[in-house]
Amino acid sequence: LARGYLSLRSQPGHMKKLALLLSFVLAFASAVAQSRPAYVIYNAKGKKVSYGKMMKALAKQDIILFGEFHNNPITHWLQLIVTRELSEKRQLILGAEMFEADNQEPLNRYLAGNLSAKGLDSSARLWNNYKTDYAPLVNLAKEKHFSFIATNIPRRYASLVSKKGFEALDTLSATEKSWIAPLPIDYDPQLPGYVKMVEMMGGHGGPNLPRAQAVKDATMAYFIAKHYQAGQLFIHYNGAYHSDNYEGILWYLKRKQPDLHYATISTVSQKDIKKLLEENKGRADFIICVDEDMTSTY
Numbered sequence: 001l002a003r004g005y006l007s008l009r010s011q012p013g014h015m016k017k018l019a020l021l022l023s024f025v026l027a028f029a030s031a032v033a034q035s036r037p038a039y040v041i042y043n044a045k046g047k048k049v050s051y052g053k054m055m056k057a058l059a060k061q062d063i064i065l066f067g068e069f070h071n072n073p074i075t076h077w078l079q080l081i082v083t084r085e086l087s088e089k090r091q092l093i094l095g096a097e098m099f100e101a102d103n104q105e106p107l108n109r110y111l112a113g114n115l116s117a118k119g120l121d122s123s124a125r126l127w128n129n130y131k132t133d134y135a136p137l138v139n140l141a142k143e144k145h146f147s148f149i150a151t152n153i154p155r156r157y158a159s160l161v162s163k164k165g166f167e168a169l170d171t172l173s174a175t176e177k178s179w180i181a182p183l184p185i186d187y188d189p190q191l192p193g194y195v196k197m198v199e200m201m202g203g204h205g206g207p208n209l210p211r212a213q214a215v216k217d218a219t220m221a222y223f224i225a226k227h228y229q230a231g232q233l234f235i236h237y238n239g240a241y242h243s244d245n246y247e248g249i250l251w252y253l254k255r256k257q258p259d260l261h262y263a264t265i266s267t268v269s270q271k272d273i274k275k276l277l278e279e280n281k282g283r284a285d286f287i288i289c290v291d292e293d294m295t296s297t298y
Contacts, residue, residue, distance in 0.1 A: 038294060039074050039273065042287045046276040054286050058082065059089050061233060062260040063224060065249055067240030067284060068267050071296040075267045075288060076133040083235055084140060090233040092146050095224055097216075097238040098127050098134050099150030101179035107150055111142050125155075129297050137237065151223040151236065153180050153216055162212035169215075180215065181222035186255065187214050193247040217242055221252030228260075240266045244283045269294070 041049045058064055066082070068075040086092060099107060106123035109115035115123065117135070127134065141148040157180060160168045166185050169177070177183065189195070194210035201209060220238060228234045242248040243264050250262060266284035269292045270277060276289055 036291075037273070039078075039288055039290045040276075042276045042281075042289055044282050044285055044287070046278075046281045049286065055082070055085060057285070058263055059086060059233075060261065061263045063228060063234045063253065064236065064263045064265065065243040066235060066237050066265045067243045068237060069269065069290075070127075070133075070239060071129065071298050072267060072269075072290060072294065073133075073297050074290045074294055076136075076297070078288060079237055080136050080140070083137060086233060086235070087140070087144050087146070091231070092141075092144070093149065093227055093229065093232055093234045094137060094141050094146055095149035095151045095220075095227065095234065095236045096134065096137070097152045097220060097236075097242060098130070099148075100125060100152045100154045101150050101219065101223060102154050104150040107138075107148060110138070111148060113142075132297055134237075147227065149223055149227045151220040153219040158212045158216055161215050162208050165208050166211055166215070179219075181218040181252075185211075185215055185218050186252070187211060187218075188251075191247050191251065193241070193245060213248075217248040218252050221249045221256070224249070225253060225256050228257075240268075240283070246284075 041051060041054055043049050066079055068079065083092070083094070103124040106115060106120055109123075110117070110120040120126070121130075138148055140146075157169065157172070157176070166183075166187070169180060169183055169185075172180075189207070189210060194213060197210050197213060198207075220236070220242065224234055224236055236249070238249060243250050244266050246264060250264060253260075253262065263286070264284035265286045265288065267288045267290060268276075268280040268283065269290050270280070271292050273289045273291050276287065280287060280289070
């Protein structure tokens, strides 16, 4: 293209020819993009939805659960641009599964400018992909002076439930219990997501495996509801499984605050993204269908 540009400049009528060349390049790039898009957005029924239409709907909500694949760059990129665009229209509160409730204090210090990025890394249990995938969201909150809520149960207590059941939480101190949804944990073992989890594991892990998942869901819902403020928009980032099929976190939220307006987003991966597979319909209000060849962040 550069050689063609220089060649055209030396010829009579080069500007007209240059314009034609640029038009061809842009048309070619557009055709490539349309034939192999990286993702397509669908609604729950499997109908394609434009980014703009999704954004109009999201701007009207009280709480958004943004379900991701933890290693998918498309989801992380969309989380950032969606959040940034919504921040221009609404006062936001952000929260994430990737921060455990007992790490709220160092996270607050970082947001207030009283702790460096290196200090946050050493003070909080950050995920391995924090710098690439979640730091941009935290830094956006810092820039905009938004709260960022650490919503997840400390993993050691979820592990305790997976080994000994909900009853093991009764032995914790008052301080430790403050990092978990109030006990006893409300739990329905017949919810399809929990049933499917047991089936996928072939029975390994026993009945406590879905309970460990439920205590995560319940705790994230608890801290979302606790920090939600009327008139503001709470955006929560979590693994898609925690909110798929309107279960998990959303099931707990609706039991406590049924009158709020909720929207869910999920991520799926397909070989052909031109049509949403039947198995992926109904997962969420908006489904980000990503080409399965997309590069992973880890």
